Amino acid sequence: MxxxxxxxxxxNDALYQLSAxxxxxxxxxxxxVIDSAKxxxxxxxxxxxxxxxxxxxxxxxxxxxxKIVRKFIRQYPAVRHLSMVLKIFLVTx
Numbered sequence: 001m002x003x004x005x006x007x008x009x010x011x012n013d014a015l016y017q018l019s020a021x022x023x024x025x026x027x028x029x030x031x032x033v034i035d036s037a038k039x040x041x042x043x044x045x046x047x048x049x050x051x052x053x054x055x056x057x058x059x060x061x062x063x064x065x066x067k068i069v070r071k072f073i074r075q076y077p078a079v080r081h082l083s084m085v086l087k088i089f090l091v092t093x
Contacts, residue, residue, distance in 0.1 A: 011057040015042050018055065052091070 012035045019042050022028045031044040042055040056062070072079045 012040055014057050015040055015055070018042060019044075 012033070015033050015035065019031050019033050022031050022042075022044060027047055029045045029047045029050070031042060034041050034043060039056050039059050039061075042053075044053050044055070045051070046053060069079070069083065073083075
């Protein structure tokens with residue numbers, strides 16, 4: 001009997017397809033799908049820029065966080081610089 005795929009399986013399939021597409025187009029220096037996490041993600045390093053990126057599907061917490069950060073940066077411009085220092089520090093851990 002065929003069942004309806006769960007949302008988690010659908011999201012994981014989408015992440016694996018996206019990951020394969022990045023590899024095929026040679027856009028990434030590194031790519032990994034972490035499907036066992038509470039919120040499954042693709043971790044990748046963009047080949048040309050070296051920027052590290054995390055991608056998830058059907059999760060809007062990143063959008064909400066972005067709105068909060070933009071609000072704080074408008075209120076306190078130094079937050080932009082502080083957040084960059086924090087990101088650099090966290091990458092080195």
